[in-house]
Amino acid sequence: MNKFQRESWITLLLVVPIWAICGQLPILLIYVEGPKFLHLFSFACATMLGGLSWLLILFFNSKQKRKAKIEFDERDKSILIRSTLAGYVVLWIYFIAVCIYVWLTAPPDRSISVNVMPIVIVEGIAVFIFIQSFTTLIQYGRGGGNSEQ
Amino acid sequence: MNSNLSNQIRRLRFEHDQMTQQELADKAGVTRQTIIAIESGKYAPSLPLAFKLAHTFGVSIEDVFQYDNEQS
Numbered sequence: 001m002n003k004f005q006r007e008s009w010i011t012l013l014l015v016v017p018i019w020a021i022c023g024q025l026p027i028l029l030i031y032v033e034g035p036k037f038l039h040l041f042s043f044a045c046a047t048m049l050g051g052l053s054w055l056l057i058l059f060f061n062s063k064q065k066r067k068a069k070i071e072f073d074e075r076d077k078s079i080l081i082r083s084t085l086a087g088y089v090v091l092w093i094y095f096i097a098v099c100i101y102v103w104l105t106a107p108p109d110r111s112i113s114v115n116v117m118p119i120v121i122v123e124g125i126a127v128f129i130f131i132q133s134f135t136t137l138i139q140y141g142r143g144g145g146n147s148e149q
Numbered sequence: 150m151n152s153n154l155s156n157q158i159r160r161l162r163f164e165h166d167q168m169t170q171q172e173l174a175d176k177a178g179v180t181r182q183t184i185i186a187i188e189s190g191k192y193a194p195s196l197p198l199a200f201k202l203a204h205t206f207g208v209s210i211e212d213v214f215q216y217d218n219e220q221s
Contacts, residue, residue, distance in 0.1 A: 002180055002182050069175050070174065070175065070178055070179060070180055071180065072180075073178065073179040073180050073183050074179070074183075074194070074195050075179070075180070075182075075183045075186065075192055076180070076183075140182075
């Protein structure tokens with residue numbers, strides 16, 4: 001397992017859940033109970049914690065015993081480009097789906113809560129990193145980055 | 150999987166003092182995982198990498214990679 005596979009596993013198993021939970025809980029609290037200082041403060045703290053979960057990757061990488069001479073080559077680059085593209089495409093589909101959902105479920109006065117936007121953005125980031133990591137692992141599993149179509 | 154692209158990397162490694170995959174990877178400037186993927190036919194390398202592998206073994210590129218037109 002190389003560095004990028006390991007990073008993808010850590011992202012998939014730890015970073016995405018931490019980010020989704022830390023980012024979502026305070027927003028849902030605000031959504032349910034309305035914006036209070038404590039909720040906004042907890043949102044800021046939780047978002048910071050969620051953001052700092054990326055440090056887990058650095059922590060696990062520092063535990064690696066032997067550093068390989070080459071850790072990134074053309075195949076890794078190809079896999080990274082494809083998985084980022086997949087994440088980007090799914091992110092747009094997600095945004096379009098959310099917009100349609102919000103439009104269809106909006107009340108008769110066509111107004112929606114301001115809390116919807118942060119939830120959509122936080123979830124969008126979680127969706128992006130989940131899809132990117134997932135497609136990275138799929139490609140490594142299948143040999144990955146095949147240049148011949 | 151490239152069913153019409155085959156390679157002789159495994160044979161060439163053993164003919165070169167049983168060169169390990171890691172040694173070949175270091176000489177070609179790629180990771181060991183990439184050598185494994187190429188050897189098993191799961192990854193088709195770029196032309197520069199194919200040349201680099203051929204130069205590492207001191208043979209021509211056709212001696213390392215073979216393309217079967219009939220399967221395509």
